[in-house]
Structure formats: C-alpha cells, structure tokens
Amino acid sequence: MPPARPAPADRFINRELSWLDFNARVLELAEDESLPLLERVKFLAIFASNLDEFFMVRIAGLKRRHSTGLTVRSPDGLTIREQLARVTERTRELVHRHSDAFTKDITPRLEEAGIRIVHWDELADTEAKRLREYFRDQVFPVLTPLAVDPAHPFPYISGLSLNLAVSVRDPDTGAPRFARLKVPNNVPRFVPVGAPDDEATFLPLEDLIAAHLPQLFPGLDVIDHHLFRVTRNADLEVEEDRDEDLLQALERELARRRFGPAVRLEVAEPMDPQILQVLMSELEVDPEDVVHVPGLLDLAALWRLYDLDRPELKDEPFVPATHPRLSEGETPMSVFATLHDGDVLVHHPYHSFATSVQRFIEQAAADPNVLAIKQTLYRTSGDSPIVNALVEAAEAGKQVVVLVEVKARFDEEANISWARELERAGCHVVYGLVGLKTHCKTALVVRREGGVIRRYCHIGTGNYNPKTARIYEDLGILTADPRVGADLTDLFNTLTGYSRQTTYRTLMVAPHGIRQGLVERIRREARNAREGRPAGIRVKVNSLVDEEVIDALYEASAAGVPVELLIRGICALRPGVPGLSENVRVRSIVGRYLEHSRVIHFAAGGEGEWWLGSADLMHRNLDRRVEVLLRVGDESARAQLEQVFDAAMADGVRCWELGGDGTWRRTGERDYQAALIAAVEHAG
Known part of the structure; x- marks a missing residue:
C-alpha cells in the first residue's frame, strides 16, 4: 500500500462560521415565500434568539481566550482575532438580511393579512387616548429613568434588555444631560392598539415610552432618544471542588453571570455618534462589537405575533400519534x-x-x-x-x-x-x-x-x-x-x-469510550472496503466538529467507503474534495421540527450496526460529558432507523448540500418532515 499523503491543512471548516451558516439556513426559511406567513415570522424569531446565544456563549468564549494574550489557532488555522473579524463581517451581513426580510417583505404581507405594527404618529386620536391611559396605569409606574452625571455613575445595563439612551437639556442653562431608561421586560413588548377584542394591531413598547418621555423628565427639554441592547458573556465557569456543595457554587456563579462583560452592542439606526461613543466607552466595547440594526431591535419578540390565533397563516396542526x-x-x-x-x-x-x-x-x-x-x-x-x-x-x-x-x-x-x-x-x-x-x-x-x-x-x-x-x-x-x-x-x-x-x-459511554469506539469502527469500514467487503457509514448528528473523527472519515473515504452525513448545524468536514473526501456527502435538513436525533450506522461487512444516543461529535460531548450511545439490537427497530435515514437522504428532498468550498446550497422540493407526518396520519 502506498504511503499516506499528508492531510491538507485546510481540511477543516471553521466551526463558528459553520454555525453562522446554519443560522443562515434558518433565515432562508424566514425568506421562503412558500411557507405560511406566521411560520416565516417564527423563523425570524428563532434566528434572533439563536444569534443571541451564539454571542453569549461562543463569541464570549473567543473573547475570553483572546484576552489572555495567548496565540491560539483554530483547527482550520485561524487566529482568534481572524475568527472574530470573520464572524463580525458575516454577522453584519446576516443581521441586515434579517432586518430586510422583516421590514421589506414580511411586514407588508402581515399588513395585507390584517396584522400591523405601527408607530405612535400613525395612531388615531381614540387609539392614542387609550394608550395614554395604558401608559399611565401599566407602564409609567415601573419605569426608572437613571441620570448619568458626576453624581450618578453610568448604570449597569443588564444583558439582552432593551434600553433608551435619552438626551435632555436644561432649558435655563442649555446644559445637555444624558439618561438611560430601561424598557421593562415584564410588560408586553407589543402593545395591542385597538379594543380588547382586536389583537391585530400593535405598538412597540419602546415607541409608547418614547412618546411619553416628557412625563419622565419634567422641566427638561427632551432632545433625542436612541434604542440599544447589550449582550453579555453568559458562559458559566464553575470551579468544581469535591469539598464544596455544587449547588452553592453554581448559585454563586449564576449571580455573577448577569455581570459578565459586554460582547455585543446593538443599536438602532440611526444612532447619534456622540451617544454611541458614550455607550462604547461605558460598556467597554470596541467598534467591531457594535451592530447597527435597521428597524426593530430584538426580533425574538416576534413570538408574540406567532401566538396570534390565525391558523390559516400557520402550518396545518399535527397531533402526534400513539405508537x-x-x-x-x-x-x-x-x-x-x-x-x-x-x-x-x-x-x-x-x-x-x-x-x-x-x-x-x-x-x-x-x-x-x-x-x-x-x-x-x-x-x-x-x-x-x-x-x-x-x-x-x-x-x-x-x-x-x-x-x-x-x-x-x-x-x-x-x-x-x-x-x-x-x-x-x-x-x-x-x-x-x-x-x-x-x-x-x-x-x-x-x-x-x-x-x-x-x-x-x-x-x-x-x-x-x-x-x-x-x-x-x-x-x-x-x-x-x-x-x-x-x-x-x-x-x-x-x-x-x-x-x-x-x-x-451494548453501550459506548463518553468520555472514555465513544470517540475510540467510533474511530475503531470507521477504520474497520475502511479495511472492509479495501478487502472488497460491504462497507458504508451513515451519521445523523447536530454537529460534527471532532478532528479525530473527521480525519478517520477522510481515511474511510479515501479507502472507497461511501459516507453519508446528515448534519443539522455545524459541520467542520469538507465533502467532495478530490483525493480527500470524494466519497463523502453532507446534507442538512432544517424545517418545521428541529432535527435533533443522533444516529450512526456502519455496514460492518454486511452485518449492519446501528447506534443511537445523546452524543454529538464535538469535543465537549466526547471529552467533557457523560454521553451514551446504544447499539440497537432489535431487528424491527433497526429496519425503522434505516427507513428514516433512507427517506432523509433520498433524491428530491428539500435540504441543503455542503460543497467542498464550505458553501451550502439549497436543493430539492419534497418536504421530508411533511412526508413523515403524512405517513403517521395515514397509519392512524
């Protein structure tokens, strides 16, 4: 056998960029005109909440490592600074797509369906009167304007809260003043405008507050206001000690989480440059941490619209069947x-x-x-x-x-x-x-x-x-x-x-057994292929990142093993690269339901081996978690798993295919999940 060629240095896709590609697939569903309108709204909300968590955990982790000053490269060869720069560029592109989808496409369609989000100056007199009373009774009592001056230090800004940066002026001296006003999170973000039985027109809560700022700063001239939102590091680091109660240690860290450093500052366009500079300075964020958002901030709040009782604008309801x-x-x-x-x-x-x-x-x-x-x-x-x-x-x-x-x-x-x-x-x-x-x-x-x-x-x-x-x-x-x-x-x-x-x-158990067990079986498939015996690998997981597993899959591909990967989220493997992975095919299905199961199949020389369990193929799962994979022994269950995988990988299924250049391309028209729903309903 000829000596193995050295593995190419660029054989891994960056995991952070791959995750952003996954969230881009979520965004594509929001942009998909063939989906029911409120389902598109739902995907806008999911995209927003996904991105929040990405910054709170993944970007926070990168920034923490960067602050140590160590020169650390990711498996794809990027320094932390290079990763952060690429993430910033990609995030800004996606945020603008997200905003455009909402403001330019979905909002007009919602209005056509009788669902409106309006601004204060669009209200009729009767509507404005009703909302003034609502503000007086329900909102004003919970607001707390916080001045910023030598006697009042810049207030703490809690993570993911909406805030108004308010500029006011003393009419006697002309001296400018600055204040922060938190938009309360225990009051509905979208305030119904009409009568109690009319829940189709909404005013954003921040618009309602902004219209009543003079009541909050009596005797001062309100000059301007700007909406902003801060994302903080929310990744806990619990120092576990056998001599300390874990619950007490965790509760202490949870109290600290809310004071984590800022990792992102979102500001509504347009933002006064002087106000922005104040925010950046006080929050200790760099220009690359600032995200300018056209339109509404925090579109995760759109779940309120999805909850409207408008079944004609949603997927057909499905009641799960008893096995x-x-x-x-x-x-x-x-x-x-x-x-x-x-x-x-x-x-x-x-x-x-x-x-x-x-x-x-x-x-x-x-x-x-x-x-x-x-x-x-x-x-x-x-x-x-x-x-x-x-x-x-x-x-x-x-x-x-x-x-x-x-x-x-x-x-x-x-x-x-x-x-x-x-x-x-x-x-x-x-x-x-x-x-x-x-x-x-x-x-x-x-x-x-x-x-x-x-x-x-x-x-x-x-x-x-x-x-x-x-x-x-x-x-x-x-x-x-x-x-x-x-x-x-x-x-x-x-x-x-x-x-x-x-x-x-019958089990493989991490952190001691899963990586080794999988790599051994992948290499067995390569031997079987070289010896002319039946060989094949099928993997369905949320994420594929582990370099040792990926390199084993590359070796199997080079030996002629057909490898089918169904990866919902992050995939650091490059498929279809000549001499490296031409026998590997990667597909992602993102749809009505969150594909979450983890299933692995090996041809095993014709015997067939199915494994099912909790583990994704990531370092944290294989090294820092107790995970279990079960070898499925029941013949009927094995046949059902094969049917599920065959259906997901069939030609014509609506999915995304990953290319060797790291680009995901949407293909197919047949809805795999809808087909499973139909099969269950038919069987019933």
Missing part, C-alpha cells in the same frame, strides 16, 4: 407487557412523547411491582409530568434515583429548583461526576415479576421534556433487553458511586 404497539385502539397498553414482545422505537414528534416515554415513567411510578426508578434529567419543562411522576414514586416508597444536571446551560436555576423538589419528596438526587456534564438521556425501571427481577430501559436522543418533544425531532428505544438493563445498572452505579467502569455490553 401502534403501545395501544389497542383507544386503550393504552402496559408498556411492560409490550416490551416482553420486543423493543419499541419511538420517533418524536411523530410518535407522542406523552403516550410513550412519559407513560413509561408514569406507569412505573404507579405500579406496585416496581421497586426502583433511576433516571437522568438534563432539561425538562416548567410543570414537568416526569418530575411529578418521580415525586409520586418516591412518596409511594419506591427507590428513586435522579441525576439532575444542574449545569445545563440556561436551565441551571430551573434544574436547581427541580433537584430540591425531588429531594424534599425523598428521591436520591445526585449531580453527576466532578468536571463532567451528564448529558445522556437514560431511564431504568426495576420491577419484580413472579419472584424474578426484570429491568426496563429507555435510552433516547432528546431530553425528558414534553414541551420540546412536540417540536424537536428525536428518537428513543424502550427495551427490556437484559444486557441493556445490566449496562444501565452499571452506568448508574458509576454516576452515583465510585465505580470506574468504562466498558459495557
């Missing part, structure tokens, strides 16, 4: 009895979470033969039926062990609250392993059946969250396979005790 093996007609079946006859693969949101995974936990909680329930909780919903069931199980005397990941980003406070509620009910609550996030989605039920102990399991790709299960695409296996039960027992003993087990029967 056919979990009911007889309208009668729910015992999950335990069903699993005696084989595994059940559930595909959310097409299969109902409430009548599958949730019912599994609820039946276990109510079943007198169940002795113990062990479960991981990474994120769950506000009024969680899963948590309620675990509480009821503990109160009924069952052994309940819950691993609550209190470091789940932006859900830390909610998870601390769940942890304490579970502890009060008598559950054994643990917080995982020092230095690692527990991200796996696992549940184990121990049941006595005629003197024999049997174990029932769920392993999934999504969180135990009934709300997101209606909008996230995820897969999960319900099984009574004794090998899986033994593995989950060992895993929970590792998470709750001092076990150092790293090998399992």
Whole structure:
C-alpha cells in the first residue's frame, strides 16, 4: 500500500462560521415565500434568539481566550482575532438580511393579512387616548429613568434588555444631560392598539415610552432618544471542588453571570455618534462589537405575533400519534407487557412523547411491582409530568434515583429548583461526576415479576421534556433487553458511586469510550472496503466538529467507503474534495421540527450496526460529558432507523448540500418532515 499523503491543512471548516451558516439556513426559511406567513415570522424569531446565544456563549468564549494574550489557532488555522473579524463581517451581513426580510417583505404581507405594527404618529386620536391611559396605569409606574452625571455613575445595563439612551437639556442653562431608561421586560413588548377584542394591531413598547418621555423628565427639554441592547458573556465557569456543595457554587456563579462583560452592542439606526461613543466607552466595547440594526431591535419578540390565533397563516396542526404497539385502539397498553414482545422505537414528534416515554415513567411510578426508578434529567419543562411522576414514586416508597444536571446551560436555576423538589419528596438526587456534564438521556425501571427481577430501559436522543418533544425531532428505544438493563445498572452505579467502569455490553459511554469506539469502527469500514467487503457509514448528528473523527472519515473515504452525513448545524468536514473526501456527502435538513436525533450506522461487512444516543461529535460531548450511545439490537427497530435515514437522504428532498468550498446550497422540493407526518396520519 502506498504511503499516506499528508492531510491538507485546510481540511477543516471553521466551526463558528459553520454555525453562522446554519443560522443562515434558518433565515432562508424566514425568506421562503412558500411557507405560511406566521411560520416565516417564527423563523425570524428563532434566528434572533439563536444569534443571541451564539454571542453569549461562543463569541464570549473567543473573547475570553483572546484576552489572555495567548496565540491560539483554530483547527482550520485561524487566529482568534481572524475568527472574530470573520464572524463580525458575516454577522453584519446576516443581521441586515434579517432586518430586510422583516421590514421589506414580511411586514407588508402581515399588513395585507390584517396584522400591523405601527408607530405612535400613525395612531388615531381614540387609539392614542387609550394608550395614554395604558401608559399611565401599566407602564409609567415601573419605569426608572437613571441620570448619568458626576453624581450618578453610568448604570449597569443588564444583558439582552432593551434600553433608551435619552438626551435632555436644561432649558435655563442649555446644559445637555444624558439618561438611560430601561424598557421593562415584564410588560408586553407589543402593545395591542385597538379594543380588547382586536389583537391585530400593535405598538412597540419602546415607541409608547418614547412618546411619553416628557412625563419622565419634567422641566427638561427632551432632545433625542436612541434604542440599544447589550449582550453579555453568559458562559458559566464553575470551579468544581469535591469539598464544596455544587449547588452553592453554581448559585454563586449564576449571580455573577448577569455581570459578565459586554460582547455585543446593538443599536438602532440611526444612532447619534456622540451617544454611541458614550455607550462604547461605558460598556467597554470596541467598534467591531457594535451592530447597527435597521428597524426593530430584538426580533425574538416576534413570538408574540406567532401566538396570534390565525391558523390559516400557520402550518396545518399535527397531533402526534400513539405508537401502534403501545395501544389497542383507544386503550393504552402496559408498556411492560409490550416490551416482553420486543423493543419499541419511538420517533418524536411523530410518535407522542406523552403516550410513550412519559407513560413509561408514569406507569412505573404507579405500579406496585416496581421497586426502583433511576433516571437522568438534563432539561425538562416548567410543570414537568416526569418530575411529578418521580415525586409520586418516591412518596409511594419506591427507590428513586435522579441525576439532575444542574449545569445545563440556561436551565441551571430551573434544574436547581427541580433537584430540591425531588429531594424534599425523598428521591436520591445526585449531580453527576466532578468536571463532567451528564448529558445522556437514560431511564431504568426495576420491577419484580413472579419472584424474578426484570429491568426496563429507555435510552433516547432528546431530553425528558414534553414541551420540546412536540417540536424537536428525536428518537428513543424502550427495551427490556437484559444486557441493556445490566449496562444501565452499571452506568448508574458509576454516576452515583465510585465505580470506574468504562466498558459495557451494548453501550459506548463518553468520555472514555465513544470517540475510540467510533474511530475503531470507521477504520474497520475502511479495511472492509479495501478487502472488497460491504462497507458504508451513515451519521445523523447536530454537529460534527471532532478532528479525530473527521480525519478517520477522510481515511474511510479515501479507502472507497461511501459516507453519508446528515448534519443539522455545524459541520467542520469538507465533502467532495478530490483525493480527500470524494466519497463523502453532507446534507442538512432544517424545517418545521428541529432535527435533533443522533444516529450512526456502519455496514460492518454486511452485518449492519446501528447506534443511537445523546452524543454529538464535538469535543465537549466526547471529552467533557457523560454521553451514551446504544447499539440497537432489535431487528424491527433497526429496519425503522434505516427507513428514516433512507427517506432523509433520498433524491428530491428539500435540504441543503455542503460543497467542498464550505458553501451550502439549497436543493430539492419534497418536504421530508411533511412526508413523515403524512405517513403517521395515514397509519392512524
């Protein structure tokens, strides 16, 4: 065999730019005239909230590393300064596209549909009178103008809050003054203009406040006002110490989060240069951190419009179906009895979470033969039926062990609250392993059946969250396979005790086993291809970033292995490059539901091997989290996974294809998710 050629230095795509490309695909859906109007509004809101989190976490992280002065290059060879420059350029382009889509395209279409966002000077006298009363009664009491002068230091500006920078003047002396006024976030951003039964015309709250500024600065002349918004570093750095209570350490860091340094300053155009200079100086941001936004700031608030009761402007409603093996007609079946006859693969949101995974936990909680329930909780919903069931199980005397990941980003406070509620009910609550996030989605039920102990399991790709299960695409296996039960027992003993087990029967578990296990199997596919045996790799994940995995995929491609990658978000691999990746194909599907499942297939010389679980192929997942991938043994479940992947990769599916130059190109017309909905409805 000839010696391997050195890998090209430019074989990786920058992860930050790749993420921005993903958000650009979200924006393309907002720009897509074939979608229902309010669905386009929804994608505008998703784009805005995605970008907020990107700056709070990813850009904040880059800036923090840059401030250390270390010369660090990303795998694609860029310095931090170069990455920040490219991100700034790309972000400004996307922000203007985003604003144009809203102001020039979607707003006129909303008006045609009878939904209007107006300004104060467009109001009729009766409307203005009604809103003056609303301002007096509901808004004015919660406003606090803060002066900035030698006696009043520049106030703290909370992250993601809307603010008015107000210029006023003393009429006697002519001296200019500056004040900051926060737009309250506990008052609706879009104020209905008409009568209570007319919710189709709205005035932005900042417009209402701006129209009444003289009431807030009596005796002064209001010269001008400008809207701005600050994004702060919200990435927690919890120093974990075995001798310190993790909850206390986390609560301390949560208090600090709101005071993180500013990483972005958004200003509404036009902005007075002097006011901008004051803001930049006081917030300690550089010119490249300033984003000039045409039109409204914070379009994440457009969810208010999406919530309007206008079904003709939205997708057809879809009610998830109960998995056919979990009911007889309208009668729910015992999950335990069903699993005696084989595994059940559930595909959310097409299969109902409430009548599958949730019912599994609820039946276990109510079943007198169940002795113990062990479960991981990474994120769950506000009024969680899963948590309620675990509480009821503990109160009924069952052994309940819950691993609550209190470091789940932006859900830390909610998870601390769940942890304490579970502890009060008598559950054994643990917080995982020092230095690692527990991200796996696992549940184990121990049941006595005629003197024999049997174990029932769920392993999934999504969180135990009934709300997101209606909008996230995820897969999960319900099984009574004794090998899986033994593995989950060992895993929970590792998470709750001092076990150092790293090998399992049916699982790969990070941080010790997934990268190595995947790379070994990828290389096995390359050997099979060279020996003329069946070979092939299929991967569906949210993100593909890990360099060792990518290099192994390049090696497999060079050996002739066909590689199909379905990557929703970040992809650092370059497909279709001659001599490197000509056998690799990368596709992304972004649509009505958030593609969230992680599934991997190896041809394995014709035997076929399917893996399903929680892990994306990123450093954080493979090195700093407890993740689980399950080898799917049930033949019916394996066949269903193959059908799902075949449908997603079929010709003509509406998707984006990645080229070797790093450019995503939209192609196809057939809606893959709509086809799955139709199949479920037809089966019902």
